[in-house]
Amino acid sequence: MSQTLPSGRRYQPHSFEEKWRKTWEAEGLYRFSERPELPKTYALAMFPYPSGNLHIGHWYNYVAPDTRARYLRMRGFNVLFPMGFDAFGLPAENAAIKRGIDPRQWTYDNIATMTGQFQQMGTMIDWSRQFATCDPEYYRWNQWFFLQMFRKGLAYKKESLVNWDPVDQTVLANEQVINGRGDRSGALVERRKMRQWHLKITDYAEELLDFAQLDLPERVRLMQTHWIGRSEGAEVDFQTPAGTVTVFSTRPDTLFGATFLVLAPEHPLVEALTAAGQRRAVEAYQEATSRLSEIDRQAEGRPKTGVPLGSTALHPLSAEALPIWISDYVLASYGSGAVMGVPAHDQRDLEFARSFGLPIREVVRGPAGPLDTSRLEEAYTGSGELVNSGFLDGLPGGKEGIHTVLEQLSAAAGVRPKVTYRLRDWLISRQRYWGTPIPVVYCPSCGIQPVPEEQLPITLPEGVAFLPSGQSPLSLDADWKRASCPNCGGPAERETDTMDTFVDSSWYMYRFLSPHQSEAPFDRELVHRWLPVDVYTGGIEHAILHLLYSRFWTKVMRDLGLVDHSEPFRSLRNQGIVLGEDHEKMSKSRGNVVDPDQLVAEYGSDTVRTYLMFMAPWESGGPWDPTGISGPFKWLSRVYTMLAGESEGPEESVRDQQLRQAVHSTLQRVGDQLEQFAFNTAIAQLMELTNLMVKAKRSPISAQVWEESAQIFNLMLAPFAPHLAEELWSLRGQAGSVHLQAWPAVDAAAAQPDLVEIVVQVAGKVRGRVRVPPDADEALVWQEANKLENVTRHLGGGQVRRIFVPGRLINLVPLGQSSM
RNA sequence: GCCGAAGUGGCGGAAUCGGUAGACGCACUCGACUCAAAAUCGAGCGGUUCACACCAUAGGGGUUCGAGUCCCCUCUUCGGCACCA
Numbered sequence: 068m069s070q071t072l073p074s075g076r077r078y079q080p081h082s083f084e085e086k087w088r089k090t091w092e093a094e095g096l097y098r099f100s101e102r103p104e105l106p107k108t109y110a111l112a113m114f115p116y117p118s119g120n121l122h123i124g125h126w127y128n129y130v131a132p133d134t135r136a137r138y139l140r141m142r143g144f145n146v147l148f149p150m151g152f153d154a155f156g157l158p159a160e161n162a163a164i165k166r167g168i169d170p171r172q173w174t175y176d177n178i179a180t181m182t183g184q185f186q187q188m189g190t191m192i193d194w195s196r197q198f199a200t201c202d203p204e205y206y207r208w209n210q211w212f213f214l215q216m217f218r219k220g221l222a223y224k225k226e227s228l229v230n231w232d233p234v235d236q237t238v239l240a241n242e243q244v245i246n247g248r249g250d251r252s253g254a255l256v257e258r259r260k261m262r263q264w265h266l267k268i269t270d271y272a273e274e275l276l277d278f279a280q281l282d283l284p285e286r287v288r289l290m291q292t293h294w295i296g297r298s299e300g301a302e303v304d305f306q307t308p309a310g311t312v313t314v315f316s317t318r319p320d321t322l323f324g325a326t327f328l329v330l331a332p333e334h335p336l337v338e339a340l341t342a343a344g345q346r347r348a349v350e351a352y353q354e355a356t357s358r359l360s361e362i363d364r365q366a367e368g369r370p371k372t373g374v375p376l377g378s379t380a381l382h383p384l385s386a387e388a389l390p391i392w393i394s395d396y397v398l399a400s401y402g403s404g405a406v407m408g409v410p411a412h413d414q415r416d417l418e419f420a421r422s423f424g425l426p427i428r429e430v431v432r433g434p435a436g437p438l439d440t441s442r443l444e445e446a447y448t449g450s451g452e453l454v455n456s457g458f459l460d461g462l463p464g465g466k467e468g469i470h471t472v473l474e475q476l477s478a479a480a481g482v483r484p485k486v487t488y489r490l491r492d493w494l495i496s497r498q499r500y501w502g503t504p505i506p507v508v509y510c511p512s513c514g515i516q517p518v519p520e521e522q523l524p525i526t527l528p529e530g531v532a533f534l535p536s537g538q539s540p541l542s543l544d545a546d547w548k549r550a551s552c553p554n555c556g557g558p559a560e561r562e563t564d565t566m567d568t569f570v571d572s573s574w575y576m577y578r579f580l581s582p583h584q585s586e587a588p589f590d591r592e593l594v595h596r597w598l599p600v601d602v603y604t605g606g607i608e609h610a611i612l613h614l615l616y617s618r619f620w621t622k623v624m625r626d627l628g629l630v631d632h633s634e635p636f637r638s639l640r641n642q643g644i645v646l647g648e649d650h651e652k653m654s655k656s657r658g659n660v661v662d663p664d665q666l667v668a669e670y671g672s673d674t675v676r677t678y679l680m681f682m683a684p685w686e687s688g689g690p691w692d693p694t695g696i697s698g699p700f701k702w703l704s705r706v707y708t709m710l711a712g713e714s715e716g717p718e719e720s721v722r723d724q725q726l727r728q729a730v731h732s733t734l735q736r737v738g739d740q741l742e743q744f745a746f747n748t749a750i751a752q753l754m755e756l757t758n759l760m761v762k763a764k765r766s767p768i769s770a771q772v773w774e775e776s777a778q779i780f781n782l783m784l785a786p787f788a789p790h791l792a793e794e795l796w797s798l799r800g801q802a803g804s805v806h807l808q809a810w811p812a813v814d815a816a817a818a819q820p821d822l823v824e825i826v827v828q829v830a831g832k833v834r835g836r837v838r839v840p841p842d843a844d845e846a847l848v849w850q851e852a853n854k855l856e857n858v859t860r861h862l863g864g865g866q867v868r869r870i871f872v873p874g875r876l877i878n879l880v881p882l883g884q885s886s887m
Numbered sequence: 888g889c890c891g892a893a894g895u896g897g898c899g900g901a902a903u904c905g906g907u908a909g910a911c912g913c914a915c916u917c918g919a920c921u922c923a924a925a926a927u928c929g930a931g932c933g934g935u936u937c938a939c940a941c942c943a944u945a946g947g948g949g950u951u952c953g954a955g956u957c958c959c960c961u962c963u964u965c966g967g968c969a970c971c972a
Contacts, residue, residue, distance in 0.1 A: 246968095246969085285891085285892090286891060286892070286966080286967080289890075289891065289967085290890095290891090290966095290967060290968085293890075293967075293968060294967095294968085296968095296971065298971075298972085300972085314972080315971095315972065316972060317971095317972065318972085329972090364970090369970085371970090394970095395970090396970045396972090397970085397971095397972075398970080398971065398972090400971090401971045401972075402971075402972065405972095406972045407972085408972095409972090413972070414970090415970055415972075416972080418970090487971080487972090488971095489971050607966080607967095610967085611967090681899090681900095681911085681912070682899060682900085682912090683899065683900070684900080687893095689899065689900085690898095690899080692898075692899065692913065692914095694898095694913060694914070695898085695899065695912070695913050695914095696913095697912095697913075698911085698912045698913055699912080701912090701927095702911095702912085704927095708927095747899095747900075747901085747911085747912095748900095748901070748910085748911080750911080750912090751900090751901075751910065751911035751912075752910090752911080753911095754911055754912075755910075755911065758911095824907080825907095826906075826907045828906085828907090828952085828953075830952075830953090831951095831952060831953045832953095833907060836907075868952070869952095870906090870952050870953075872906055875906050875907085876906050876907075876953090878906080878952055878953060879952090880952050880953090
């Protein structure tokens with residue numbers, strides 16, 4: 068490093084960063100206190116899982132919101148910017164299985180390490196509010212919420228086909244299965260029939276589609292909308308020997324085109340509808356289906372398979388007898404688990420019909436004329452006139468005409484409008500140890516009994532056995548399992564499943580207001596004042612999972628009378644991901660991981676902070692460039708010398724007015740850009756101003772203007788490089804902390820340049836520039852433009868059409884010249 | 888397959904409303920300082936060209952006085968969904 072500057076004037080972050088962090092801590096600079104006289108803002112960044120070490124992605128996620136929170140604080144807001152740990156989950160348990168470490172110990176050790184690393188970041192997080200979701204004082208409220216939901220029928224146990232992850236040895240929610248694989252383990256999930264606890268998120272499906280109170284990035288909104296998957300259509304009843312089979316269809320207009328019914332292999336009426344001669348085939352098919360993994364079942368271009376049951380259903384309008392089949396393309400968990408087969412107008416039904424030689428009947432006549440049903444390859448799903456449809460003939464068929472047709476149909480028996488959602492109820496049971504015990508006991512005589520609230524929390528037992536078999540340690544702990552029935556007092560057994568960890572994160576934002584509250588999950592008065600979160604930041608990977616669940620949770624809390632709003636957040640911003648040097652996702656196996664501790668040791672915290680915000684737009688992220696970090700380091704070094712050192716070098720020609728103009732327009736822009744999360748361009752603006760100020764310092768600038776510039780620069784630097792800004796503030800002899808100062812006010816008049824450059828175009832091509840006052844009118848610009856030889860030459864005399872954009876350009880288009 | 892986003896120098900990226908394409912930074916080149924190097928400071932840096940000028944924002948068309956920005960088609964990359972009736 069440089070030896071040419073005396074050490075007192077060289078930027079040596081290690082000589083002061085630690086010192087300032089200790090001072091801030093000692094003075095409680097970031098201790099949150101409610102200031103009712105100020106406007107409030109709640110800035111929340113998704114809390115991390117305590118995996119062991121803080122990685123560069125954590126820095127990326129937290130440094131930018133911290134910078135923005137610091138800015139808002141200087142702008143006079145009462146800012147809450149808390150942090151905690153999402154501390155339940157499998158890695159702790161896996162460490163226990165592999166290395167015999169207590170999950171509790173492992174987790175709290177990691178939290179201690181990571182909070183230590185967090186300190187280095189120099190954030191304004193108030194650590195006195197920190198909590199972990201594995202604290203019994205926290206998860207007891209998960210149990211409490213569960214009991215409230217149980218009471219309202221929103222938490223219930225049902226048997227259904229669930230996703231079983233054979234590696235993590237637990238069931239998973241639908242949202243945790245990506246392309247048929249467990250989101251954590253990557254293992255192919257299996258279908259298993261199990262009795263499991265669910266939360267009734269489907270009760271809120273319609274309301275969750277309403278985003279009026281929530282400013283989400285468009286793609287997140289779309290993802291949630293698709294996930295909820297609202298479909299309008301109708302339910303149609305078909306009478307069978309075993310009772311009514313109800314089907315759901317989005318195209319009830321094609322009812323007369325139905326030539327068969329298909330049930331899911333798991334449909335409850337299958338057994339009753341199976342003819343004796345078909346029993347073997349049907350059971351074999353059910354057996355084969357149950358063995359298929361999700362991936363196999365969904366494989367692309369898989370030929371349609373199925374088995375007829377040997378019985379028929381009565382078409383409600385035509386009274387025809389339709390054969391009933393089962394096939395795995397019909398899902399038990401959607402709609403009613405049964406469909407009417409309309410092969411002419413549904414591609415799947417067509418493929419099925421052609422596989423088994425079932426009749427195909429056209430009922431929608433498209434513009435292309437009648438369908439050749441004998442060799443139809445593609446079902447016609449467009450609109451047209453209904454044909455072969457009895458009393459519906461002549462009505463408009465297709466999605467658009469559906470309401471007209473439904474009106475006619477609803478008079479008929481067994482047809483009624485129906486809205487169906489793709490969203491399934493949230494399966495929260497997990498066959499694991501390190502989570503919230505579900506507060507329920509099983510009594511041989513009274514059945515399922517909720518644990519009385521006064522017995523909460525049901526804490527996790529210690530010193531249990533962790534077996535690699537994946538069996539839940541809770542089910543192996545006979546002592547823990549033993550309980551008495553709250554109803555009859557007789558012996559009973561505890562539920563040994565624990566809750567999905569997404570329960571923990573569904574309401575943690577409420578807990579930060581009163582993290583140590585022991586009477587209730589949160590202080591309702593404080594929550595009333597501080598929620599919803601104003602700006603929530605986090606990764607796109609939670610677009611559906613966590614965000615949908617926490618929206619649901621808030622609506623439930625509202626209906627329980629706990630809160631008076633319907634959304635936990637007002638707005639959401641997604642940060643991007645820092646990729647490795649090789650443009651790939653960072654991973655230990657790829658060896659492209661960047662270690663923030665090492666970077667801090669080399670460059671100091673402020674440089675790491677600044678580079679992360681400068682390297683790319685925060686919301687897009689990008690590859691790590693190991694040489695790029697020298698840019699921000701050099702910049703901060705220049706800033707240091709500029710504000711703390713003596714000026715040197717030749718005189719330049721920066722004038723007072725020019726400097727003030729640059730300072731105040733930068734001030735305006737940096738503020739605007741921080742509000743828009745444009746951290747990279749905000750820093751670019753500051754770098755640009757630095758370049759000018761370094762020159763100005765060697766110019767005959769008045770001491771007063773220089774002082775004003777230095778002061779404003781120092782304040783603007785504070786949110787980005789908090790340590791350096793504080794050091795400079797102190798070196799410059801200013802009192803107090805720079806972080807307690809107000810953001811400087813823009814002098815709008817000074818920010819206005821005295822002359823602006825106007826581009827002179829001839830026929831759309833730039834031929835010159837003129838410098839005029841910003842408010843110059845067309846006549847003046849035209850007059851100035853005519854003085855430019857290059858312009859007049861290209862104009863060549865004659866009539867000219869002028870297009871004038873004030874402050875920007877003048878385009879001179881010679882008339883009479885054919886531009887064609 | 889369906890839905891969505893994005894393609895700008897060697898690299899990361901700038902560019903309010905349709906108005907100077909390439910801000911800021913990295914890398915690179917030259918110069919100053921140095922015995923030398925590093926650091927620092929100064930200058931240059933899309934392509935063709937001596938220059939005038941021309942070409943250039945994935946490719947092709949269009950609208951416009953003017954298009955990275957708007958419209959249509961194509962290609963590529965990334966993300967989501969994936970037999971949801």
